[in-house]
Amino acid sequence: MGAVKSKRVPRAVREQQMLDAAVLTFARRGYRAASMDEIAELAGVSKPLVYLYLNSKEDLFNTVIRRESAALVAAVRSAVEPGVAADRQLCSGLKGFFAHTAEHPYGWAVLHQQARTHGEPFAREVAALRAEIVAFITELLGAAAKEAGCVGELAEREVAGLAHALVGAAESLAEWANVRTDEGASGDPEHPSAKDTTATMMNFAWMGLNQLMGGERWVPGGLVDHESGSCARR
Structure with a gap:
């Protein structure tokens, strides 16, 4: 019995997933510390695919x-x-x-x-x-x-x-x-x-x-x- 093929994600959707992951990574790490490996892992894709779709980190x-x-x-x-x-x-x-x-x-x-x-x-x-x-x-x-x-x-x-x-x-x-990190009455910011x-x-x-x-x-x-x-x- 053949393997079940996974549904192919359209390129436009995949790119937005990568960009969402990049926004989160750049915001948390900063531009210089952010890695394409981390962005790819967060987006659930391979690093070569990130480079293929979106080119360099810059x-x-x-x-x-x-x-x-x-x-x-x-x-x-x-x-x-x-x-x-x-x-x-x-x-x-x-x-x-x-x-x-x-x-x-x-x-x-x-x-x-x-x-x-x-x-x-x-x-x-x-x-x-x-x-x-x-x-x-x-x-x-x-x-x-x-x-x-x-x-x-x-x-x-x-x-x-x-x-x-x-x-x-x-x-x-x-x-x-x-x-802001002010502490409210409940202890939550x-x-x-x-x-x-x-x-x-x-x-x-x-x-x-x-x-x-x-x-x-x-x-x-x-x-x-x-x-x-x-x-x-x-």
């Missing part, structure tokens, strides 16, 4: 970065509620960002911790991801300024600067939310929900943006109300 790492970057951008864009007020659009986009990074902590670790620390070409790939998200947030902030009727007050360069600051703060907050992290980010960013779009500017010693010309000390 090519594999680049493919992982591109896949995780595309997934993150898609999550942010798809989360934004169309046709609502600017603050709700920003809030929903941030929630999409924090939810995705919480649901895919290893992918986020590869992007935020590993890829950006190993130089070209990896850092360039992450920079491209960041630029795309910054451009998207710039659009949202520009729409918010227009909605508030203060396009002249918030110059294009300033809106871009605010977008960079907001994205940087969100990245830092996601890092804190995903790796507590990780804030995406909803809570979004609220923290909106309280930090939007409240200040509201004042800015209302004509108030910070100066040493207080706030200047550009509409009245007075300085409101807080």
Whole structure:
């Protein structure tokens, strides 16, 4: 009686299994310490098959970065509620960002911790991801300024600067939310929900943006109300 042949796994499915294994390995080990042997074992395939499908370790790492970057951008864009007020659009986009990074902590670790620390070409790939998200947030902030009727007050360069600051703060907050080791009352590490992290980010960013779009500017010693010309000390 002949041996029963195992069902052949389609190449596209097998590649995703290898990439999933690579994400986990790179996040845990780092790029330099990660081995193709470990990735192959975790994916349940032979090492030659990993090389056949995904080439070298450097090519594999680049493919992982591109896949995780595309997934993150898609999550942010798809989360934004169309046709609502600017603050709700920003809030929903941030929630999409924090939810995705919480649901895919290893992918986020590869992007935020590993890829950006190993130089070209990896850092360039992450920079491209960041630029795309910054451009998207710039659009949202520009729409918010227009909605508030203060396009002249918030110059294009300033809106871009605010977008960079907001994205940087969100990245830092996601890092804190995903790796924190505070001990909760039960003794288990507590990780804030995406909803809570979004609220923290909106309280930090939007409240200040509201004042800015209302004509108030910070100066040493207080706030200047550009509409009245007075300085409101807080």
